[in-house]
Amino acid sequence: MNVDLTEDQQMIKELAAKFAQEQLKPQAAKFEEDEEIPPEILQELGSLGFMGMMVPEDLGGAGLDAVSYAVAIEEIARADASTAVTVAVNNSLVCGIFTEFASDEQKKKFLPPLAKGEKIGSYALTEPEAGTDAGNVQTTAVLDGDHYVVNGTKTFITNGGLAGTVLLFASTNKELKAKGLCCLVVEKGNPGFSVGSREKKMGMRAANVSELVFENCRVPKENRIGEEGQGLKIAFTALDSGRISIAAQAVGIAQAAFDEAVQYSKQRQQFGRPICQFQAIQFMLADMATRIEAARLLTHRAAHIKEQGVRFSTEASMAKLFASETATWVCTKALQIHGGYGYMKDYAVERYFRDARLTEIYEGTSEAQRMVIARGLLR
Ligand SMILES: Cc1cc2nc3c(=O)[nH]c(=O)nc-3n(C[C@H](O)[C@H](O)[C@H](O)COP(=O)(O)OP(=O)(O)OC[C@H]3O[C@@H](n4cnc5c(N)ncnc54)[C@H](O)[C@@H]3O)c2cc1C
The missing domain is CATH 1.10.540.10 (Acyl-CoA dehydrogenase/oxidase, N-terminal domain)
Incomplete structure (x- = not known):
């Protein structure tokens, strides 16, 4: 590469x-x-x-x-x-x-x-009982003539309140469990579809994350993407690509926190000199920069492999796992370099610290990434 x-x-x-x-x-x-x-x-x-x-x-x-x-x-x-x-x-x-x-x-x-x-589009897979265990979707889609009748509730849906187009994952056959899901396109204004409560979050507060409610929502059969039973495969394939973008997002947050830390360490004086002259601060900066670079390279490598048209699930999960944990770690160090000021809302690192944490959770937790990586290694 x-x-x-x-x-x-x-x-x-x-x-x-x-x-x-x-x-x-x-x-x-x-x-x-x-x-x-x-x-x-x-x-x-x-x-x-x-x-x-x-x-x-x-x-x-x-x-x-x-x-x-x-x-x-x-x-x-x-x-x-x-x-x-x-x-x-x-x-x-x-x-x-x-x-x-x-x-x-x-x-x-x-x-x-x-x-x-x-x-704006949203991707509606997660439910109260279907998080990491995404195949346990309880929302149902029952065929009635040339429409599916959808009932269920989706939680934690990014762009949920903004969405004009929702990709919804629902079960057409509960007995088949994870193999009984399908992917349907639901549009804003579709009768029976409404946006529920909006989540109050620790970080990334400007992003709209909401509940989506489907009550006897009639979705035209021609809005089904792929075949019945292919829903989870479609959802997981998209997550492979999504994980590269969450890795990239984590690298961006980490880089922003690092930039602030460098700048602050040059300005803040203690003991009559800028704190960047203390080796303890320099070593933190050195470790932060090294980890960010490694996370960026893993992210670009996963993207590069995707471009080759070959399977990239393992590499995407490695990038997401490493970059998201790096973002949290780097933001913790950036906050530390800011001392008490880093804990105050006046400084951007306070927000980066909260924002970074989410990258370890959505589109699969760090534990889920380790499961994907281990499966790839043992295949
Ligand atoms: C802000 C935000 C935005 C989101 N946006 C979307 C979205 O747009 N669309 C969407 O569909 N979903 C979205 N999600 C959902 C997100 O993908 C899930 O929260 C995530 O996959 C984890 O599911 P859960 O929260 O139910 O946790 P759980 O699955 O209940 O996990 C709880 C803990 O148990 C661990 N765990 C679970 N199973 C195992 C196992 N087998 N082995 C080891 N550890 C395990 C997890 O790693 C975690 O630490 C969003 C979530 C958040 C917080």
Whole structure:
């Protein structure tokens, strides 16, 4: 693998960094306070091509490769992690499933507005009794003529309250358990579909994470992606790609925390000199930079392998596991370097510390990543 970015990848990185540093970073604390990313920000990201980065151009996307996608998510997360996850779910989980599994008709109908950011997508798998055990979905989809009648509740759904298009995983046959799931497209305004309560979170507070409720919701049969029984396979395949983007997000948060720590250590004086002159601080900075670089390389490697068209589940999970645990570790050190000030809301590291923690949980916990990696190694 060539570790240098190509000219095109470097260009995408610079475009994402410019937008993120100018439009997101200065407002990230306000987004968090308001618990909202202004809709015009998402529209602008859409018009720049960041909402459908790997969607083919003829379907409204930017037609980029997986490494470009990872570097763009890293730059967005470096400025605002909430925006990064909003964008990442739309890209890897929602557009990714349409691109890989939908029929040509479904692609033409649903993908362009998602790829252009005119509609926001969400991916609804998790339920109160189906977290890591994702196959234990209780939501049912019963065929009635040319419609499925859907009943159930989904929890913790990113973009849930914003979503114009929901990819819903439901069971058409409870006896088949995990093998009885299907993937359905539900649109905003579909009778029987409503957004439930919005979650109050520790971090990434600007990201909209909500409950979705389906009560005798009639979904046209032609909105089924793939076959009955393929739902979990579709959901898990999308998560492989999603994990590369969460790894990239974690690298972005870690890099932002590191940047703040370096700057602060040069400014803060104790014992008559900047604290960066103390070896204890220098060693923390050295370890932080080394781990961030390793996390970035694992992330780019997973993206590179995905581009080769071969199986990349193990590498994606390795990248997500290492990058998310690195982000938490780096943010802890960045906070430590800030001393008491790092514990105060006036300093960005306080937010990074809370944001980082989530990357170890969603799209599969660290324990789930270790299970995927071990399965890959023992196959
Ligand atoms: C902010 C946020 C946003 C989210 N967004 C989405 C979304 O957009 N769409 C969606 O579908 N879901 C989403 N999720 C759900 C997320 O993917 C789940 O929370 C996650 O997979 C863990 O499931 P759980 O919370 O039910 O934990 P549980 O599965 O109950 O796990 C609890 C603990 O047990 C451990 N554990 C469980 N099973 C095992 C095992 N077999 N071996 C070892 N340890 C195990 C876990 O690692 C964890 O430490 C989101 C979650 C959050 C917090």
